[in-house]
Amino acid sequence: MTEPSYGSSANPHLLARIPLDARRVLDVGCGAGALGAAFRRRNPAARLEAVEPDAALAARAEAHYDAVHRIDIETTAPPVPAGSLDALVFGDVLEHLRDPWAVLKRDAALLSEDGVLLVCVPNVEHWSFAARLLGGRWRYEETGLFDRTHLRWFTRDAMRQALEAAGLVPLEVVPRIFELPRAQAFAKAMAPALAALGTTQEDWLRRSAPLQYVWRAGRRRPAPIVLAARTLRPVGGVNDVRVLQPFEALATRPGVATRAGQDAELPQLPPEVPRILILQRRLLDRPDSVAYLRQLRATGAVLVQEFDDDPAHWPSIAGNDHLAFRGVHAVQTSTAPLRDLFSEFNDEIAVFPNALAELPEPANFRDPNRLTLFFGALNRQADIAPFLPVLNQVLAEADGRLAVEVVHDQASFAALDTPHKRFTPTIDYAGYRKLMAGCELAFLPLADTRFNRMKSDLKAVEAGGHRLCCLASPVVYAGSLRHGETGLIVPDAESLGRELRALLAEPARALAMGEAARAWVRDQRLLARQLAPRLDWYRGLWARRAALDAALVKRVPALG
Known part of the structure; x- marks a missing residue:
């Protein structure tokens, strides 16, 4: 029987890469079901299924999934229709299989056209392998990297090859690094030997520091889009609710890259890559604001003002002829009254009501007398x-x-x-x-x-x-x-x-x-409901950027 705590905590790198609005997810080797429980709080509407052969763990996991299939994933295909999964998760599973390559190739067909496969595997190049072998301390253990049940081992390149052999397109890989100072110290100690082998200390550290790799792959490469936001100075939760949490939600979709900060910049991009630059409650009331916007427009980005308060609170906005709304391609806000107000200055307005990233577990009403x-x-x-x-x-x-x-x-x-x-x-x-x-x-x-x-x-x-x-x-x-x-x-x-x-x-x-x-x-009022409308609007802005830019220059000729 498996250790009863297995799967009792969710891998955050896997959780962050399950598309937030996924309709159907299969978690292979779910253990006690922590990943399903965590995703359920983010998207209660999703159908969550799991594979877990251990009876005790499967019984615990049933509280978090719509179905738990007690099958051997190597001998029995998951009982879900081909093309039905928006996410298929192999978290710490493939290394336990006799033929993980065959399982990947078989189950890749379960993914929908835009579905993703998520894998977390241990890195056989981890520095601790070499440290144990060189020190004569190699032995199997009950859990962890040297788990006695690990049958297969992967490097970063080997896992990429396995995904490609399954007919999938590797989309991204994230190294999970723990105890970096120890890895750095070992690489430094090994520097002379590495040089003799024709390997640099930096290259060895890059390959040996990750304990695990988390991969995301799909049936096709998604259309890219880059979203950047220049945020306010952090006070309370205003940045979290209006920018940071929506950006985290959008980044669960493959192909969506986000960056946010008070002075966030867009990366250097080919001209055809869609890019949106969001200005969070920028008053644009200074004498140099036109020059500032002209510089931003030169990046080729669609400029969006994010504003969720009454602008009359800042009289300087009206004093600068409402450039804050006239001088951008579009405006996003949180309520219908604000939409109606901003529509006096800009025709392109989207309303995204404030929402929560996840539904927290209740922690109140514990004392009936208070x-x-x-x-x-x-x-x-x-x-x-x-x-x-x-x-x-x-x-x-x-x-x-x-x-x-x-x-x-x-x-x-x-x-x-x-x-x-x-x-x-x-x-x-x-x-x-x-x-x-x-x-x-x-x-x-x-x-x-x-x-x-x-x-x-x-x-x-x-x-x-x-x-x-x-x-x-x-x-x-x-x-x-x-x-x-x-x-x-x-x-x-x-x-x-x-x-x-x-x-x-x-x-x-x-x-x-x-x-x-x-x-x-x-x-x-969860962000999972807003993911598709937000992303569709941003992509639509990019598709209409020529018309939006012409309207912008007509409103503010000085930007032309």
Whole structure:
């Protein structure tokens, strides 16, 4: 019987290369099913199947897959139709087979036209092999690189040849390197011998540092596209939600290359390779902004402004004749009201609602006698202020059964008259989400102002993903939450007090609404649903770049 922990952690390099919107995935040798569990959180709609001959491991894996086939992959072909798989995964499997080449050739036919095969194999050139052999310490072990069940060994070139022999096109290879300083030290010690053999220290290190290789291959080479984004200075999760996580999602598709940073540059590319350059909330309000855009246009890229706030908050944008939207080929945003606003200045607008990269496992509602209210917004002191007196009344009445978790807003935290509160200064997005995950309720107040009406419902999406019950203003959130089903709409302080008291009397209602909100996020607000529309839009922009560029120069002749 296999070690019971086998397959209890997901290989992140494999996970990142399963197309996020894959419809059907087969994971061969799934072990306990960690890879399936991780991908299920990203794309709950996918059909996930696995092959696992070990009965104990297969029983554990069944919780994460739609079907687990208990077959010997060498003697029995997987029971899935030819051409049906968007991803076929061999994670740490091929080295255990008697004839992995035959299995690859047989099962390559299971891939759809754009499907990918993912392989993780150990590297027989790893420096530790040579170190053990030269030191006289070679022996098999129970697990790891020297596992006694490894029957076949691969180098990088040998694995490439195996993929090509199966009729597949190798698309990319990623080395998995651990303990690099030890590899470097060994290569340095071996330098004289390597020189005598006609091998440089650098070449040996390149070949011997990887413990494993992760390959992605397909039936054909995909059309390439390069996406670059110049992001804001990292504050909270604004970069994560609008650029970084969507880019990670897009990069799960073969052929899509991404890079992002405050000063990200496009690589040198042949003129025919599609390229999109996204400018995240660039105000373009300086005297040299036209020259800046002219320089970017000279790269041949389609220029896209990413903007998800009311531009009136920055009067300098209007002061420069809205060059931020007129001076680019297209605009992407998060809401319909913003789309309507930007359409005054640019005809090419796309709306991608804010979404989560994955659906997290719930971590709240563990104490039935206590609810914690989360408040973690930036710059909403004026929005929460009218509610504080009633909130203090409910906190006093609750006598410890209601606590408050506050992030960033120190003034509001100080105004809470209760010992049952905790304050955290502004933190990174992962830390913010972790604090939210431990709460049961989320308070989302927005006063009825023009700026607030242009906001997105991101905080309700985040809270719903973590199974929190939202108490939210009608501004923005009435269009997303169904009152009494997926959350509660509280237009004023009186309604906030009434709903909080009701939830304290019946916490199960909060849990039920949290579950319903999580289902809403699962079904409608995960990035897996946006992958195809985003990529189709970017490719469409490139296909229409001549017309878009002519329209750009017509709007701003100085860019011509």
